[in-house]
Amino acid sequence: MPTLWFALVAFMLIAYVVLDGFDLGAGAMHLFIARTDRERRTVLRSIGPVWDGNEVWLIAAGGTLYFAFPALYASSFSGFYLPLNIVLWLLMLRAVGIEFRLHLESPVWRGFFDGAFCLASGLLALFYGAALGNVIRGVPLRADGSFFEPLWTDFRVGTNNGILDWYTVLCGVLALVAVIVHGTCWVTYKTEGAVQQRARKLASVLLAPLFILSVVALIASISVRPHLIDNYRRHWFAGALIPAIAVASYLGLVLFSRRGRDLAAFFSSSAFMTTMLAGVAFALYPRVLPASTSDAFSLTIYNTASGQYSLQYGVYWWSAGMLVAIGYFAIVYWLFRGKLRADAGDHGY
Numbered sequence: 001m002p003t004l005w006f007a008l009v010a011f012m013l014i015a016y017v018v019l020d021g022f023d024l025g026a027g028a029m030h031l032f033i034a035r036t037d038r039e040r041r042t043v044l045r046s047i048g049p050v051w052d053g054n055e056v057w058l059i060a061a062g063g064t065l066y067f068a069f070p071a072l073y074a075s076s077f078s079g080f081y082l083p084l085n086i087v088l089w090l091l092m093l094r095a096v097g098i099e100f101r102l103h104l105e106s107p108v109w110r111g112f113f114d115g116a117f118c119l120a121s122g123l124l125a126l127f128y129g130a131a132l133g134n135v136i137r138g139v140p141l142r143a144d145g146s147f148f149e150p151l152w153t154d155f156r157v158g159t160n161n162g163i164l165d166w167y168t169v170l171c172g173v174l175a176l177v178a179v180i181v182h183g184t185c186w187v188t189y190k191t192e193g194a195v196q197q198r199a200r201k202l203a204s205v206l207l208a209p210l211f212i213l214s215v216v217a218l219i220a221s222i223s224v225r226p227h228l229i230d231n232y233r234r235h236w237f238a239g240a241l242i243p244a245i246a247v248a249s250y251l252g253l254v255l256f257s258r259r260g261r262d263l264a265a266f267f268s269s270s271a272f273m274t275t276m277l278a279g280v281a282f283a284l285y286p287r288v289l290p291a292s293t294s295d296a297f298s299l300t301i302y303n304t305a306s307g308q309y310s311l312q313y314g315v316y317w318w319s320a321g322m323l324v325a326i327g328y329f330a331i332v333y334w335l336f337r338g339k340l341r342a343d344a345g346d347h348g349y
Helices: 002-033 037-047 056-068 070-079 081-100 107-137 166-190 193-224 226-234 236-259 262-284 308-335
Strands: 287-289
Touching (some): 002 037, 002 056, 002 107, 002 193, 002 308, 037 107, 037 166, 056 070, 056 308, 070 081, 081 107, 107 166, 107 193, 107 262, 166 236, 166 262, 193 226, 193 236
């Protein structure tokens, strides 16, 4: 049962990154591809019906983590207290930015909240990437499962790490570039005209850096934590399949972007991000929070899981809730499928 719940939590986090990733990317780059107020509203309208719903996956993943692995929840939410509060404020700033911009007919007012939305979206992507880097690299866990990390120390990877060092910053930059590319794929699919062309051009510029950063981050990850390849060696089929899908999805992203097949490019980007995150989860298993102090202190699915009875019967309630959530998302995305209507340009965001 702990393995099943590990997979379920990983699924929910991946769903959050893929779904909220494209609207984070759209927010982070919308000031660069939209030059007028109408064009900015076009970008915002492309994510308007779904952006807040996408964030539900983050809340649901946190609740599932609390239910299935309470010791991990307690340790990580106390040890990462500072960055979690930063993320909370960025989430609020992002929501305020997108919802408040039309309250006054003022270029200064709208410019301020557009900037807030752009900045919060970009910083969220950076912090999410840095958070994943912390999990991969390991945190200074004590024997009782507690830890605390300052925001930074000397930017070197060691035993008593800070939240930010060269490796976690690298992961943050990779995450930012990945979500911007993901966001451009969504915007090119949903829009037309000048905004679409600028988004497509930005994606073409960032595709090479995305590949380079991915390769560099892979090499750095193995250097920082060599045991990440252990599961790939033990289970050679999965170890070969995951990288193959990642490479194929990246090639599909490049090919479809160049040919103007926007929906196929978006699905390729989704597959690339899914495979990369699934590869991290596969590499970490059964650890859920590695220790940089001693591997004996690492938190695993076995020493952090709830009781067997809770895990067993919790699957039924989780499944019922997921059916409702997936049904809701399927309906919303179906209703708002296709290009934005030009005649709706004066409504909404």
